[in-house]
Amino acid sequence: MTITAIDFHLNGSGEVTKEPETLNKIPGNRAVWVGIFAEMTEFALFFLVYFIAKAHYPEQFNQGPLKLNTLAGTLNTFALISSSYFVAKALASVRLNDPEKSIRWLWRAVFCGGVYLVIKIWEYHWNVDQGITTNTNNFYTVYYYLTFNHLLHVTWASGSLLWAIRQLKAGNYTQQNHLGFTAIACYWHMVDLAWVIIFPLLYVLR
Amino acid sequence: MLKNTFTLNVLDFSWVLLMIITTANAFVAETAEPSLAITAIICCSIAYKGRRIMDYFMELNHANKTIQLFMRGYFHVLPALIFLSDLFSEELVALTAL
Numbered sequence: 001m002t003i004t005a006i007d008f009h010l011n012g013s014g015e016v017t018k019e020p021e022t023l024n025k026i027p028g029n030r031a032v033w034v035g036i037f038a039e040m041t042e043f044a045l046f047f048l049v050y051f052i053a054k055a056h057y058p059e060q061f062n063q064g065p066l067k068l069n070t071l072a073g074t075l076n077t078f079a080l081i082s083s084s085y086f087v088a089k090a091l092a093s094v095r096l097n098d099p100e101k102s103i104r105w106l107w108r109a110v111f112c113g114g115v116y117l118v119i120k121i122w123e124y125h126w127n128v129d130q131g132i133t134t135n136t137n138n139f140y141t142v143y144y145y146l147t148f149n150h151l152l153h154v155t156w157a158s159g160s161l162l163w164a165i166r167q168l169k170a171g172n173y174t175q176q177n178h179l180g181f182t183a184i185a186c187y188w189h190m191v192d193l194a195w196v197i198i199f200p201l202l203y204v205l206r
Numbered sequence: 207m208l209k210n211t212f213t214l215n216v217l218d219f220s221w222v223l224l225m226i227i228t229t230a231n232a233f234v235a236e237t238a239e240p241s242l243a244i245t246a247i248i249c250c251s252i253a254y255k256g257r258r259i260m261d262y263f264m265e266l267n268h269a270n271k272t273i274q275l276f277m278r279g280y281f282h283v284l285p286a287l288i289f290l291s292d293l294f295s296e297e298l299v300a301l302t303a304l
Contacts, residue, residue: 026270033273040280047284051291055298062240074232078225081259085221088263092217189264196255197284200248204231205288206240 021095021182028183036190039153043194046149050142050201057138062206064139067132072123073203076116077195080154083112084192087161087185097175099168106165109188113158120151143202150194157191160184220262227251245292249285256281 026033054061090105127133127140134144164184167173173181231251238244257278261267266274291298 021265026273027265037276044280044284047287051287052298052302055291055295055302058295065235070232070235073235074228077228077231081221081224081228084259084263085217085224088217088265186264189259192263193256193259193281196259197252199228200231200252201288204235204248205245205292 028186029179032183032187036187039190039194042149043197046142046146047197047201050146053138053142060137060139064137064143065203065206067130068143068203069123069126070203072119072126073199076119076123077199079112079116079119080192080195083109083116084189086112087188090164091178091181091185094168094173094178094181095175099171099173102173103165103168106161106168110158110161110165113154113161116154117151117158120147120154146198146202150191150198153191153194157188160187216262220258224255224258227255242289242292245289249289252288253281253285 086105086109090102090109093099093102093105132140134141161184164173164181167180231248234244234248260277260281264277266277
């Protein structure tokens with residue numbers, strides 16, 4: 001069968017139809033969305049703490065980002081955006097019935113997750129060398145709470161990507177059945193979305 | 207053969223766009239002096255990046271309307287709160303002082 005770009009819809013589906021797989025549906029499953037909304041609420045509470053602390057200690061929040069390593073924050077943003085892209089490509093590949101290619105994309109995503117963790121740990125060491133710790137001032141307390149919490153999410157979400165690779169290798173995620181994979185992908189994108197807000201709050205805005 | 211499908215092009219384009227916006231944000235972090243205008247621009251970039259990731263990577267652009275509403279709402283409300291908390295910081299202090 002010859003398939004053209006016109007026939008193949010944006011998200012594709014197991015059988016490659018003109019309708020996206022997620023049309024009016026919950027991507028993945030309900031359980032993962034309960035988790036995603038719980039996590040997003042948790043991060044929202046952290047952000048509210050940030051707003052209030054910044055209003056009370058404007059000088060600390062004005063000077064704080066200047067002493068952080070912007071390059072480390074930027075590279076981590078690149079790593080997370082790229083990993084999200086790789087996960088989306090992996091999902092597209094499994095829909096096109098190419099699990100091997102999907103696995104390759106997922107390994108790239110896991111690599112980016114690893115890069116993020118290495119950079120973040122290096123950044124924490126660099127901070128300590130600059131005299132920046134959790135007790136330095138209120139800005140850095142919020143910085144450590146937010147970034148360490150996010151680091152934990154990246155760690156276990158990377159584990160879920162490894163699980164997806166294992167399932168693909170075992171043939172449990174296929175062109176016809178990849179709901180669990182879609183759920184894992186959604187969770188990974190949520191982790192990326194949280195960083196999309198954290199990066200400008202801590203490294204850019206003063 | 208499935209080559210150069212619309213799906214792949216949209217994903218590739220989104221990735222490039224997100225990288226460019228991130229680079230611009232980093233440039234702002236290194237060079238710009240804080241101001242409400244800069245805050246507004248950064249808030250818009252957060253909202254746009256979030257929308258791009260949700261619509262194309264997370265595939266919410268056609269998905270269940272309730273999930274779409276909550277997720278899109280999140281990335282409208284939070285950037286707005288970032289801006290408003292800067293604009294009304296004194297009022298926020300008065301509201302939250304113990």
